[in-house]
Amino acid sequence: MRSEPTLVDGQPTAAANDGHEGPLAEFSALRQEIQERVKAQQQLLSLQLTVSAAIFGFAISRPGMTALLLIMPFTSYLLCGRLVAQNFGTLRIAEYITDELSGRVPGGLGWEVWLRQRQPRSPHFLGSALPLLLTFVATSVFALGWTIGYVFLRDGVEVAPRIGLAVVWALGMAAAIFSTILVLQVAGRLPVRSWEQTGLS
Numbered sequence: 001m002r003s004e005p006t007l008v009d010g011q012p013t014a015a016a017n018d019g020h021e022g023p024l025a026e027f028s029a030l031r032q033e034i035q036e037r038v039k040a041q042q043q044l045l046s047l048q049l050t051v052s053a054a055i056f057g058f059a060i061s062r063p064g065m066t067a068l069l070l071i072m073p074f075t076s077y078l079l080c081g082r083l084v085a086q087n088f089g090t091l092r093i094a095e096y097i098t099d100e101l102s103g104r105v106p107g108g109l110g111w112e113v114w115l116r117q118r119q120p121r122s123p124h125f126l127g128s129a130l131p132l133l134l135t136f137v138a139t140s141v142f143a144l145g146w147t148i149g150y151v152f153l154r155d156g157v158e159v160a161p162r163i164g165l166a167v168v169w170a171l172g173m174a175a176a177i178f179s180t181i182l183v184l185q186v187a188g189r190l191p192v193r194s195w196e197q198t199g200l201s
Contacts, residue, residue, distance in 0.1 A: 023104040030093050030101070037086045037093075044083040045135060051075055052139045066150040067165070072143035073172035077179045080136040084182045088192070129187035136183060140176035144169065 052072065059068040098116060102109040151165040184190040 020105045023101055027097060027101055027105070027109060030097055034090050034093055037090045041083050041086045044079050044086070048076065048079045048083075048135055048139075051079070052135075056139075056143070066147055069143040069147050070151075070165070070168050070172055073140035073175040073179075076136045076140045077175035080132070080179045080182050083132075084186045087186050125187070125189070129183055129189055132183040132187065133180070136179045137176055140172065140179060144172055144176065 055068060055072055055075075059065045094115075097109060147169065151162070151169045157165075181190060185192050
């Protein structure tokens with residue numbers, strides 16, 4: 001049995017006439033979410049620069065605070081992970097708009113298709129990977145290099161504290177490697193596992 005169209009003051013509504021107001025509203029909401037995620041990426045980038053400058057400035061200007069640099073790889077990795085998650089979340093939304101939502105609107109949503117057709121398969125290294133590598137990875141590597149003498153070569157340190165510092169240093173190196181992998185994935189230089197396996201959204 002065919003349902004009757006929705007009436008307002010005896011006239012069919014716009015939704016009843018064309019049936020695509022819902023998808024258009026969903027598209028508008030998703031585009032807004034994309035903008036919010038892009039804004040969040042910029043904020044995370046600014047926060048990384050601010051935190052890095054603060055930690056390096058404090059540790060270098062004060063004698064005996066070199067160990068503070070050991071937290072740099074961990075903060076860099078955490079902020080890098082959130083930035084990459086926002087990026088992948090944006091890509092998932094764009095993929096949904098193109099593959100699922102566009103077909104529910106008469107004529108389609110050409111903006112996403114147009115963008116995808118003109119997007120290079122492999123973004124330029126200087127514009128995609130290098131800035132993120134310098135921001136997140138280089139700061140970690142520099143901090144680890146600065147603390148090598150403090151952790152491994154300093155005289156008068158007992159065995160237990162030295163082992164503890166060495167473990168933290170090694171974990172920081174692992175965090176720097178993980179940050180490198182994330183940056184190369186977001187820049188399209190390394191393959192990304194399926195969305196369900198990454199858990200990044």
